[in-house]
Structures are given as structure tokens and as C-alpha cells.
Amino acid sequence: MKRVENYRFGSIRIDGKTYRHDVLLIGDEILHPWERREGHSLHPDDLTWLITREPKTLIVGTGAFGRLRVPEETKAWLTKQGIELIALPTKEAIVEYNRRAAAGERAACGLHLTC
Secondary structure: OOEEEEEEEOOOEOOOOOEOOEEEOOOEEEEOOOOOOOOOOOHHHHHHHHHOOOOOEEEEOOOOOOOOOOOOHHHHHHHHOOOEEEOOHHHHHHHHHHHHHOOOOOOOEEEEEOO
């Protein structure tokens, strides 16, 4: 299970490797860069890679200032897929993801690294 070790605006370290673009992670896999159709809005088609990995929970880091939005359409789609959504500012999302990953939960995490 990947562990997020450090985050600061625009940069994140996961298991000793630094990334400078948004990331999507589950288990031992990382999608980098994690590109979305719209930079500050999360849509179902932004999660295609993730869905095939069958997460129980998706924790979304909405950025340092919470600029990444999760529209109602996306929330409803995730519910239909049976995936719990937790959206928090990125720093808080990392704490939640690390806690769940350490407990062995099948949690995924999408992290917006900037605003």
C-alpha cells in the first residue's frame, strides 16, 4: 500500500518519490499525472482508470484552498458505483487516506496538488 509522506503546494512525496502533478492512487498503483477534463472539476470520465480497480472509498484532495469541485453528477455516479466519496482539502485528505490505507481498507485517493 502506497503511503503519502509529505505534501506542500505543488509537490507530493509518496514512498520516497516526489511528484509535481496531480496523482490518483490505490494500493500499490499510481496514475501520474492525473489529468482531468476540467482542471478544477471532477467528472466521472476522470475516474475511468480507478473504477476498474474497484475501490470501496474515494478520498479526493480538493487542493490547498479547496478549488477542485465535485459536481452532484459525479457524486451520484460514485454512489451508483458503490463508492463512498470523501472530499477534503488535500492536506486533510492525505491524513484520511494514510489512516485508511494503514488499516487495510481498499481506499483510493485523488490529490489536487495546487489551489
